[in-house]
Amino acid sequence: MHQGAHSHEDAQHVEGHFESSAVVRDIVIGLSDGLTVPFALAAGLSGAVASSHIVVLAGLAEIAAGSIAMGLGGYLAARGDAEHYISERHREEREIIERTQDEEEEIYQIFEQYSVDRASAAPVLAALKQNPVEWVNFMMRFELGLEQPAANRAHRSALTIATSYIAGGMIPLLPYMLVNDNLTALKLSVVITLIALAVFGALKGKLVGTGWFRSALQTTLIGGAAAAAAYFLARFLSYYHS
Amino acid sequence: MHQGAHSHEDAQHVEGHFESSAVVRDIVIGLSDGLTVPFALAAGLSGAVASSHIVVLAGLAEIAAGSIAMGLGGYLAARGDAEHYISERHREEREIIERTQDEEEEIYQIFEQYSVDRASAAPVLAALKQNPVEWVNFMMRFELGLEQPAANRAHRSALTIATSYIAGGMIPLLPYMLVNDNLTALKLSVVITLIALAVFGALKGKLVGTGWFRSALQTTLIGGAAAAAAYFLARFLSYYHS
Numbered sequence: 482m483h484q485g486a487h488s489h490e491d492a493q494h495v496e497g498h499f500e501s502s503a504v505v506r507d508i509v510i511g512l513s514d515g516l517t518v519p520f521a522l523a524a525g526l527s528g529a530v531a532s533s534h535i536v537v538l539a540g541l542a543e544i545a546a547g548s549i550a551m552g553l554g555g556y557l558a559a560r561g562d563a564e565h566y567i568s569e570r571h572r573e574e575r576e577i578i579e580r581t582q583d584e585e586e587e588i589y590q591i592f593e594q595y596s597v598d599r600a601s602a603a604p605v606l607a608a609l610k611q612n613p614v615e616w617v618n619f620m621m622r623f624e625l626g627l628e629q630p631a632a633n634r635a636h637r638s639a640l641t642i643a644t645s646y647i648a649g650g651m652i653p654l655l656p657y658m659l660v661n662d663n664l665t666a667l668k669l670s671v672v673i674t675l676i677a678l679a680v681f682g683a684l685k686g687k688l689v690g691t692g693w694f695r696s697a698l699q700t701t702l703i704g705g706a707a708a709a710a711a712y713f714l715a716r717f718l719s720y721y722h723s
Numbered sequence: 724m725h726q727g728a729h730s731h732e733d734a735q736h737v738e739g740h741f742e743s744s745a746v747v748r749d750i751v752i753g754l755s756d757g758l759t760v761p762f763a764l765a766a767g768l769s770g771a772v773a774s775s776h777i778v779v780l781a782g783l784a785e786i787a788a789g790s791i792a793m794g795l796g797g798y799l800a801a802r803g804d805a806e807h808y809i810s811e812r813h814r815e816e817r818e819i820i821e822r823t824q825d826e827e828e829e830i831y832q833i834f835e836q837y838s839v840d841r842a843s844a845a846p847v848l849a850a851l852k853q854n855p856v857e858w859v860n861f862m863m864r865f866e867l868g869l870e871q872p873a874a875n876r877a878h879r880s881a882l883t884i885a886t887s888y889i890a891g892g893m894i895p896l897l898p899y900m901l902v903n904d905n906l907t908a909l910k911l912s913v914v915i916t917l918i919a920l921a922v923f924g925a926l927k928g929k930l931v932g933t934g935w936f937r938s939a940l941q942t943t944l945i946g947g948a949a950a951a952a953a954y955f956l957a958r959f960l961s962y963y964h965s
Contacts, residue, residue, distance in 0.1 A: 514792060518760075521788030522781065529780055538771050538960055539764065539781045542953040546763030549949040550756060557941050561933060592847065595857040601850040604843035605834065615837040623865060691803060699799050707791040711784040718780055 503634065507641040509685055511551060515649025516681060517704045519543050520674045523653055525711030527667040529719035533657045536666070540657065544650035552643030559635035566627050573617045573625075584620065585610075591623050652677050671708070678704040745873065749883040751927055753793060757891025758923060759946045761785050762916045765895055767953030769909040771961035775899045778908070782899065786892035794885030801877035808869050815859045815867075826862065827852075833865050894919050913950070920946040 523540045530536065577584045585606055592602040609616040621627050656669035679697045686696025765782045772778065819826045827848060834844040851858040863869050898911035921939045928938025 513796060517792040517796075518785070518788050521792065522764075522785050525784030525788065526781055529784075530777060535772060535777060538957055539768055541960060542767030542771075542957045543760070543764050543785060545956045546760050546767065546949040546953040549952050550759040550763065550945055553945045553948065554755060554759075557945070561931070564933075592850075595851060595861045596854050597847050597850040597857075601846035604846055605839050608834075608839040608843040609837060612838050615839075619837045626870075628868075689803070691806075703792055703795040703799070706795065707788040710791050711788040714787045715780055715784045718783060 503631065504637070504641060505688055507555065507638050508645045509689075510555070511548075511642040511645025512649040512681055513685075513700060513703075514547065514551065515544070515646035516652060516674060516678050516700075517649075517707050518547060519650035520653035520670065520704055521707040521711040523657055523670060524667060524708040525715035527657070527663045527670075528712050529715040531663070533661055533663050533666055536657045536663065537654060540650070540654040544647055544654075547650065548643040548646040551646055552639040555642040556635045556639035559630065559638040563630045563634065566621070566630055569625055569627060570617065570621060573620045574613075577613060577616055577620070584616075587620070587624055649677075649681075674704060674708075675701055745876065746879070746883060747930055749797065749880050750887045751931075752797070753790075753884040753887025754891040754923055755927075755942060755945075756789065756793065757786070757888035758894060758916060758920050758942075759891075759949050760789060761892035762895035762912065762946055763949040763953040765899055765912060766909055766950040767957035769899070769905045769912075770954050771957040773905070775903055775905050775908055778899045778905065779896060782892070782896040786889055786896075789892065790885040790888040793888055794881040797884040798877045798881035801872065801880040805872045805876060808863075808872055811867055811869060812859065812863060815862045816855075819855060819858055819862070826858075829862070829866055891919075891923075916946060916950075917943055 519540045522543050523536050526536045526539055527533070573584075588606050588609070589599050589602055592605075593599075609619055621629075653670045653674040656666040656673065657663075660666040660669065678700045682697035682700030683693040685700065686693035689696070761782045764785050765778050768778045768781055769775070815826075830848050830851070831841050831844055834847075835841075851861055863871070895912045895916040898908040898915065899905070902908040902911065920942045924939035924942030925935040927942065928935035931938070
């Protein structure tokens with residue numbers, strides 16, 4: 482490794498991108514939906530039903546459904562990625578033996594996309610052919626664009642997403658659990674959830690590298706828009722119905 | 724392009740992977756959550772409240788909240804990806820001019836990861852240096868692992884996800900709209916939604932390339948598990964409360 486300040490930054494950047502980002506992404510997925518959807522659902526119902534009991538019931542049912550749907554969904558997606566990687570890898574391993582010429586041609590094609598002629602690519606091909614494992618690694622990354630998924634990714638992904646969803650979802654519901662009056666609970670829920678969304682958005686912006694202020698504005702806007710839409714829809718429907 | 728049957732298959736595969744997969748993924752995201760969460764919420768509430776009106780109200784509020792949260796979320800995620808790509812690209816464009824040596828070194832490092840020595844990599848570097856645009860393209864893809872996002876990706880992504888969520892979410896709610904008795908509506912909803920989940924899962928399995936049967940089983944399982952959890956949680960809470 483050379484020591485240029487820029488390249489160190491880059492190495493960190495790439496490392497961060499490929500390693501911790503999967504967990505952070507799962508937390509972000511779970512928290513942003515968990516803070517938003519149960520919040521909006523509770524806000525919507527609070528304007529349409531008399532009892533805060535039903536708001537809490539619907540909110541908890543939503544959290545149960547949402548955390549399972551997102552958690553299991555994340556589990557199966559991660560497992561699917563891992564299986565896809567393995568099966569493609571086995572195929573490449575077979576093919577560099579059984580269809581050596583085709584695979585060599587594919588390397589030339591990869592470089593041709595970048596206007597690198599066959600003569601310039603030939604030494605790379607020769608080097609890769611001396612080391613079949615690296616040849617397969619190279620094809621996985623540069624032909625198919627596939628990264629090797631971390632081991633146990635699926636379980637961790639499922640748990641992280643589901644837990645984050647539950648944690649996020651409980652925040653907007655708390656006021657309805659503690660306060661009997663729906664309108665008071667709604668106001669409290671709006672205040673604490675918008676604060677939570679702003680804090681979450683700011684942290685997310687810091688982590689992902691977009692500005693913290695803009696990110697905070699975005700998460701608050703999404704949560705507010707979803708809650709307002711659910712609220713007015715439920716108000717309209719219950720007015721129309723009664 | 725050479726004509727080997729395998730490589731044709733591969734080309735299709737890679738093309739499919741990079742082009743249509745974004746839209747398909749958005750439809751899958753929207754439909755799978757839309758079919759699952761409103762279904763589970765309605766099932767949960769149907770066991771706990773007397774009126775199917777409240778089930779429909781909560782379901783529609785959830786669909787409004789969920790489609791906005793997911794659609795806006797998709798929009799911002801896609802726009803974030805696009806901006807990230809552009810800013811990294813500008814950085815690379817500056818750096819191949821201002822820090823030419825560092826960037827050359829980075830190319831050697833990319834190849835070193837695959838045990839390709841400097842002498843073998845040198846002709847590729849020489850070819851890339853003759854064409855700065857391709858050099859930047861190469862660094863974006865092989866150093867940073869970034870693909871150029873399609874134009875207008877963000878708007879299309881938001882609309883696709885939101886529409887799919889609404890379409891998916893209306894299916895489980897229909898019986899509650901048409902039938903007054905909650906138990907009858909629940910049974911109908913379970914039957915048509917599990918069928919819809921199975922058909923959706925089978926199609927998804929066909930498209931993505933995992934087996935259709937297994938994929939159908941998975942989506943049905945997720946939807947069923949989420950609905951069962953929401954149902955029993957709501958039953959338990961309303962029993963405990965009354």
